[in-house]
Amino acid sequence: MSEEGPLKMADVARLANVSMSTVSRALADNPLIPEDRRREIQRIAAEAGYVVNQSARSLRMRKTQTIGVVFPLGHDVGQLISDPFFIEMFGRLADEITTRGYQVLLCRVTDTSEGWLNRIIQSHRQDGLVIVGQSDQHEALNKAADTYLPLVVWGGHLTGQTYCSVGTDNIAGARRAVDHLLGLGRRRIAFLGMLELPEIALRHEGYVRALRAANLDPDPALVIPAHFSFETAYEAARELIESGTPFDAIFAASDIIALAAVQALAAAGVDVPGDVSVVGFDDIAIAAQSTPPLTSVHQDLAKGAKTIVDLLFKRMAGEDAPSATLLPKLVVRKSCGGSPTG
Template identity: 30%
Template sequence: MAAVARLAGVNAGTVSRALAGSSLVSAETRARIRAAAQELGYPLFDGPTTERESERQVLVALRDIANPFFSDVVSGIAEVAQDAGCGVLIGNTFSRPDVERRLAANFLSGAVAGLIIQTGHLPRELEHLRDLKRRAIAVAVPIEEAGLTTVGIDEFAAAKEAVSYLIALGHRDIGHIAGPPAPTNASRQRGYRAAMSEAGLELDPARIVPGENTMRSGQEAAMVLLSRLPMPTAIFCANDEMAIGAITVCKQKGLRVPEDVSIVGFDDVEIAEFYDPPLTTVRQPRRELGRRAMIELMALLDDERVETGRNIILPHTLIVRGSTAGVS
């Protein structure tokens, strides 16, 4: 892209915007850039040739559309996109580098105007793209040091509130089933630690067991926590799936939830309200996260005066249900 920019006499950001079909680039400049690309035989410039084609397409990169949290975020994105006459392409990465490379190539080709990223990291091919901050938004999962505008909640404050609620119920021995390495899960663990520390409670490393954000990993982590003596009277889980897995293990061991062990989740996916017992959890405004991310992306694409690199925080809510109770 840099070589094309030099030959066309423009900067790399203008090249990227032109080949994404941005109305901010004049027809004359766009033609000069395409001519330079053709002369150099640059392979990334086989995408849409008209402004309308590219401006009506946005790519959403996420780890797994089957995850109920992500599917709700995508619904919010699609709602705004449809109202604006914009198409949405879903890129399900399954955390596979080869899939991420293909998605990056699709973005670089100019086939889509913008990118919404839920994976928590950038494909290597996009890490040094100079104008990425004007064409991409991170949603729900921040990407550290990428400089992208991010739409999410205050994960630290939400986790701290959830654990402080357990402490207010009289729990003093609280375990934590942590999520896999990611900025969001790190913030949730910091919130757990901060609540325990401020209450003057012991921070025992053995009370923190890693999970993989799945029900099965929640079961496995809960088995570890509940086998250690003294057994914790409450468990804070980094997401709802792991919390549900923890509840199933309690039942298998003959423990009552919440009478013997209180369980708290995070996210408030749909099944949380209907599980037995209904799950106390932190509610993220999932659909609104998607809506706001799409609104912010459209603003970036349409107006260069919009500031990049902002951290947009939406409110969370602690939803108290039947999986928590005071210490008897």
């Protein structure tokens, strides 16, 4: 820093005896400037203590080198980003984004009143957006996608969807889970989850299809609303137990709900898997470490994050990249009573 304030690009240009535009290109590693000349200008700037003003540069280039990762949680303000599924997904997205030389801007949104997504887009704080979960904002996402191309959503693929999404085949994953329970002789299978959410509704659809394929009529008394937080899921499972409705298995819409159900069953003196089999969805890291280890539908978040970011960068380049669906895998552990596979 000089006595008169921070060193300016004009000062570097004077020291290097070149124009300011040449300095700008050299510091940006632009190949229009010969490599030897670039390195010399970069050396002069470094020795003089010049630091690129990234904010000013972003304004000039109309790029921020930042990707926004948004968690819309208006449907369940009690759910935190510390949720194990969110932590793993965010970590994998951050790895993919930063590997490409971009920064990550994290945003947890609980106020999803009209225009919330447009306000984020119009802030111009990011070059593209990843939305983790559709929440109850399917129409808002559709509307934004009409005019904003660099947007990719983690979630299920829905009828009439216009935005780009990446997600597991929720129907197929649920069918595999319920088919497995049916194969173990379970017939009174409860479903725990929030049907208002698109991904959970798809998992419920898979649950219903599996039951009907086995010539079983779904019982509405076995469909229990359950939020994603452990405490609320525990209460939902406890209410099912205390209702007196007979059941011999639980298919939970997430691993956190499943793990809460296991604890509620244990507190009520119900043996898992002897009396009740339990299966979750996500296969988060703690699923294999629980007591008993949890059978779960595995979502390949590493592949999911890479696919999301690949599609987003194509869209940032102006391509209309299509949605993608990942295949699920059922990982069988002791909580269902079957022979373990993982």
